[in-house]
Every structure is written in C-alpha cells, then in structure tokens.
Amino acid sequence: MIPDALAMAAHFARTRWTLNFRDRMKLEAWQQARLYHxxxxxxxxxxYYRNLxxxxxxxxxxxxxxxxxGDFAAHNTRGVHLDDAFKVGFKAETTRDFAPLLGDLTVGLSSGTSGNRGVFLANPIERLRWAGILLGRALPQHLLVRLLSPWQPPLRIAFFLRANSNLYxxxxxxxINFTFHxxxxxxxxxxxxxxxxxxxxxxxxxxxxxALAVEACAGRLTIAPSRVISVAEVLEDRDREAVRAAFGVATHQLYQATEGFLGYTxxxxxxxxxxxxxxIEPYWLDTGRTRFQPIVTDFTRETQLIVRYRLNDVLRVAEQACPCGRAERAIAAIEGRSDEVLWLPAHDTGKAVAIYPDLIRRAMLFASQAVSEFNLIQDGMCMTVGLLVEGDRKVAVERVRAELDTLWKVLGVxxxxxxxxxxxxxxxxxxxxRVRLQNAPEELICAF
Ligand SMILES: [Zn+2]
Incomplete structure (x- = not known):
C-alpha cells in the first residue's frame, strides 16, 4: 500500500537525516523530551503503570x-494476555506460516529455551516505524541511492531467521524484495x-x-552481497575474516532483541x-566501568512497554570515541549473556571473580590457529572444553591448557x-x- 510505503519512507528519512546527533547534550535533551511525552x-x-x-x-x-x-497483560497497552500471544506465536512457528496476527498486532517469540522465551507485540504503525528505522541505520549510501531510484531494480534482502514474522x-x-530463509x-x-x-x-x-562463506569459497555459492549484517549471536573475529575472504566486505552488526532495536554499526x-x-542506562558490572548491562526504556514503542528493563546482555564499552562523531554511545563488543560469564574464587581473598566470555574467546584464539571451533562449560571447579582441531590435537590441547593457565594467573584466580x-x-x-556457566563453584557468591 502506498500510504504504508510513505510512512516507512518518512521514518527512514527521519532516522537517516534528522536524528543524527553529534552533540551528546542535544541527544540527551531530545531523549528527555521524548521520555516526558x-x-x-x-x-x-x-x-501496571496507570496509578504510579x-x-x-x-x-x-x-x-x-x-x-x-509474570504480568504480561499489565505491561502492554492493549491488555493482551500472555497465553493468547503465545498461542498465536507457537501456531506460526509450528505451521511455519508467519502471517497470522492477533487482531492487528504482530506477535513474535524470541529464541530461548522453552519456558524462557520472550514475546513481543507490535501494532501496524510500530511495524512500519521499525522497518524504516532499521533500513535507515543498516543501509550504506550506495544501496540507499538504489532504494530511492525507481528506475533501478529493487533492493534484494536475504534474511536468515529462526522464524519469520510480519515484522520482517x-x-x-x-x-525491496525481502526473502526469508x-x-x-x-x-x-x-x-x-x-x-x-x-x-x-x-x-x-x-x-x-x-557457513555461507565456506560455501562461497568452495565455489558452490556465487553471490556478491554488498552488505553483510550479523544478528542474534556474538560476532567473532573469525566470522569477520571468513566473510571478508568470501565476499570481500566488512560485517556490520544489528543489535536487535525482543526488547527492541538496540544498536547498529x-x-x-x-x-x-x-x-x-x-x-539506555548502564548498570555497571565493574568498578572500572568497562562493562555493563543495559537498562532499556523504549520511548518509541506504544503497545508492549519496555520500561527500565534490565537486559541479561553484557556489553563492553569502546575505549575511544568513534571517528564518525555520533553522540550515541560506542560499544566495543556484545560479549554475551550473563550466563556466559564464568566465576572463579580469587587466590588471596576467595571472593568471586567474573571471567567474561570475551576473555575466554581471546585466549582460545591466541592458543592455536588449529582450533577451528570450541565451547567451554563450567561446572563448579571443572571446565569441560570441546575442541575441533585441524592438525595435531595433542599440541592444540596443550596450547589451550597453557593459554587458559595464563589467563587464570593474570586474573589471580x-x-x-x-x-x-x-x-x-x-x-x-x-x-x-561458546561459553556457558552451568554451576558456579560451591559456596561462591557470584553477583555483579
Ligand atoms: Zn561510529
């Protein structure tokens, strides 16, 4: 529909050209005005909020x-009950038909273990706004020009998701020619x-x-995307290298969760x-203020309310300002969720010390180029390391052992x-x- 396309284009243009803050004070003033409204x-x-x-x-x-x-209906402005939302979400996933709505609302389920899945609701206006903002933040200049040139072929986007949604x-x-995979x-x-x-x-x-980069290097996949965007998992250096080798481009990131569209490259x-x-209020995890969990208030949504919502994700702040000059906070990495943080007792005090997944990832990378895949699970004072090794496994195992030993020493645990x-x-x-805390060591009090 033309009005829909126009609404999406308006959000797109606003995102791209108007809301482009260079001055932190101006950004914060804008946020305060929006929060007030x-x-x-x-x-x-x-x-839930009516009488507060x-x-x-x-x-x-x-x-x-x-x-x-626990009180889903009270946290959305339409009084939708969790059971009803789940029913629509599950039906869409089992039939792989992602068109059904709950009234005019799009229902989506987040990935996660059963019983721990999140739900999101979006009305048609929010859907168009989301699409416009996403494109405004995700597209490079040359694809933008192409999008806005009616005489050129439409932009082709291939999206790999666990489940499709009306949102997408x-x-x-x-x-735009959008293909769900x-x-x-x-x-x-x-x-x-x-x-x-x-x-x-x-x-x-x-x-x-x-995996697609491997297909491309083997000559089976013959595509030449001019933008590659990573979503939903921690992006590692090796992923970036593989994408560059296969497609000759950098990997961009969209930080998108049930709780909203949280970040972009x-x-x-x-x-x-x-x-x-x-x-976003940072909930600092260390005294040096290097890592935090975001407390999110989405002042752009109006159906499902995300208000001072503390996410499980651990973010590491960038040490230096980004040369692009944007006032929006720069992040060095999304390190993972809090159950990917390991804990060991300190040598001297016996107090719990957090070992962030990024430290483990870096140690594994340093250990050996021969390690092509790994995972690590902590169960008390035992860590089980799964390794996929190209070449001499014994040598790789010893290097990993030595590198992790160095890490424990540096951390004093x-x-x-x-x-x-x-x-x-x-x-x-x-x-x-890659990294998972199954059980912390007994009697260790592990809290940020
Ligand atoms: Zn930047």
Missing part, C-alpha cells in the same frame, strides 16, 4: 523478563535459492554467515547504541580442572553459545 501519554495506558506517580524515569521500578512475563515482511515493497534448514539448503536471488544485503547470525564499523529511539572432549556441532537453527 512517553511517561505522560503512553505509560498510563498500561495498567512518576516525575522522572528513575522513579519507575527496574523490570526484568520474569516480572514482565513489512520490509517487502516495490523497492529458514535458519532451521541450514546454509547448504539455502545455496540454490541464494544463487537465484543474488541478494544485495545478506542478514543472519554469524555462525550461519560463516556505523560506517567506521563501530557498534553504536540506538539512543535516538531508546534510552584459583586454577580449575580442565577436561577436553570433542566439539559437538550445534543443532540446526540453534544459537551459538
């Missing part, structure tokens, strides 16, 4: 997934269709992008938080027992999580 006009429409007396954001309680899911098909228009089917299955479609933009989790390759549309096993490939469509 949000707290007055939108917040009282959800029953608030002047400033800090007056509101901090929210987490369990609290929100909103992108489909005369100027089912992540559950894997990379190999997608090759013929990708070869036929020749996407300009390739979007998917980095483990999948890497700028033209310098730096990940910035999407602070023109979302307010007790040395855990290491057990080595074969690396197990993930199930198709599963999320890649």
């Amino acid at each position: 949000f707290m007055r006009e939108v917040l009282p429409r959800a029953s 007396k608030v002047d400033v954001l800090a007056d509101l309680p901090i929210m987490d997934k369990a609290t929100m899911m 098909t909103t992108l489909n228009s005369r100027r 089912d992540l559950m089917l894997g990379a190999e299955q997608a090759v013929p269709s990708l070869n036929r479609n020749q996407p300009d933009v390739l979007v998917g989790p980095p483990s999948l992008l890497r 700028c033209e310098h390759g730096t990940l910035h938080l999407n602070e023109s549309f979302i307010h 007790a040395t855990p027992t290491l057990a080595f096993t074969d690396w197990q490939a993930m199930a198709a469509g599963a999320k890649r999580r």
Whole structure:
C-alpha cells in the first residue's frame, strides 16, 4: 500500500537525516523530551503503570523478563494476555506460516529455551516505524541511492531467521524484495535459492554467515552481497575474516532483541547504541566501568512497554570515541549473556571473580590457529572444553591448557580442572553459545 510505503519512507528519512546527533547534550535533551511525552501519554495506558506517580524515569521500578512475563497483560497497552500471544506465536512457528496476527498486532517469540522465551507485540504503525528505522541505520549510501531510484531494480534482502514474522515482511515493497530463509534448514539448503536471488544485503547470525562463506569459497555459492549484517549471536573475529575472504566486505552488526532495536554499526564499523529511539542506562558490572548491562526504556514503542528493563546482555564499552562523531554511545563488543560469564574464587581473598566470555574467546584464539571451533562449560571447579582441531590435537590441547593457565594467573584466580572432549556441532537453527556457566563453584557468591 502506498500510504504504508510513505510512512516507512518518512521514518527512514527521519532516522537517516534528522536524528543524527553529534552533540551528546542535544541527544540527551531530545531523549528527555521524548521520555516526558512517553511517561505522560503512553505509560498510563498500561495498567501496571496507570496509578504510579512518576516525575522522572528513575522513579519507575527496574523490570526484568520474569516480572514482565509474570504480568504480561499489565505491561502492554492493549491488555493482551500472555497465553493468547503465545498461542498465536507457537501456531506460526509450528505451521511455519508467519502471517497470522492477533487482531492487528504482530506477535513474535524470541529464541530461548522453552519456558524462557520472550514475546513481543507490535501494532501496524510500530511495524512500519521499525522497518524504516532499521533500513535507515543498516543501509550504506550506495544501496540507499538504489532504494530511492525507481528506475533501478529493487533492493534484494536475504534474511536468515529462526522464524519469520510480519515484522520482517513489512520490509517487502516495490523497492525491496525481502526473502526469508529458514535458519532451521541450514546454509547448504539455502545455496540454490541464494544463487537465484543474488541478494544485495545478506542478514543472519554469524555462525550461519560463516557457513555461507565456506560455501562461497568452495565455489558452490556465487553471490556478491554488498552488505553483510550479523544478528542474534556474538560476532567473532573469525566470522569477520571468513566473510571478508568470501565476499570481500566488512560485517556490520544489528543489535536487535525482543526488547527492541538496540544498536547498529556505523560506517567506521563501530557498534553504536540506538539512543535516538531508546534510552539506555548502564548498570555497571565493574568498578572500572568497562562493562555493563543495559537498562532499556523504549520511548518509541506504544503497545508492549519496555520500561527500565534490565537486559541479561553484557556489553563492553569502546575505549575511544568513534571517528564518525555520533553522540550515541560506542560499544566495543556484545560479549554475551550473563550466563556466559564464568566465576572463579580469587587466590588471596576467595571472593568471586567474573571471567567474561570475551576473555575466554581471546585466549582460545591466541592458543592455536588449529582450533577451528570450541565451547567451554563450567561446572563448579571443572571446565569441560570441546575442541575441533585441524592438525595435531595433542599440541592444540596443550596450547589451550597453557593459554587458559595464563589467563587464570593474570586474573589471580584459583586454577580449575580442565577436561577436553570433542566439539559437538550445534543443532540446526540453534544459537551459538561458546561459553556457558552451568554451576558456579560451591559456596561462591557470584553477583555483579
Ligand atoms: Zn561510529
């Protein structure tokens, strides 16, 4: 529909050209104005917030997934019950027909173990706004020109997802040809269709992008995307290298969750938080203020309310300002979720020390080029390391052992027992999580 396309284009243009803050003070003033409007006009429409007396954001309680899911209907402005939303979401996933709506609302389910899945709701206006903002932040200049030139062929976007959604098909228009690829089917299955479609933009989790890079290097996949975008998993250096080797381009990131569109990569390759549309308070995890969990308030949404919602993700701040000059906070890396943080007792005090997944990833990378895949699970004072090795396994195991030993020493923590096993490939469509805390050491109090 033309009005829809116009609405999307308006959000797109606003994102790209108007909300382009260079001055932190101006950005914060804009956020305060939007928050004021949000707290007055939108917040009282959800029953949980209706009778709360608030002047400033800090007056509101901090929210987490369990609290929100426990009283879902009170946290959206349409009074939708969790059971009803789940019913629509599950039906879409089992039938692989992602068109059904709940009234006019799009329902999406986040990935996650059963019982721990998130739900999001979006009305038609939010859907168009989301699509416009996403394109405004994700497209490079030359594809933008192409998008806006009606005489040129439409932009082709290939999107790999665990589940499609009306949210994504909103992108489909005369100027955009959006193709959903089912992540559950894997990379190999997608090759013929990708070869036929020749996407300009390739979007998917980095483990999948890497598998596609392998297909391309083997000569089976013959596409030349001019933008590759990583979503949903931690992007590693090796993923970046594989994509560059296969397609000759850098990998950009979109930091997108059930809780909103949280960040994007700028033209310098730096990940910035999407602070023109979302307010983010850092919940600092260390005294040096190098890592934090984001507390998100989405002042752009109006159906499902995300208000002072503390995410499980661990973000590491960039040490230097980005040369692009954007006022939105720069992030060095999304390190993973909090259950990917390991804990060991300090040598001297016995107190719990956090070992961030990024430190483990770096140690493994330094250990040996021969290690092509790994995962590590902590169970008390034992760590099980799964390795996929090209070449001499014994040598690789010893190097990994030495590199991890160095890490424990640098951190000043007790040395855990290491057990080595074969690396197990993930199930198709599963999320890649390299480092996982199963159980912390007994009697260790582990909290940020
Ligand atoms: Zn930048």
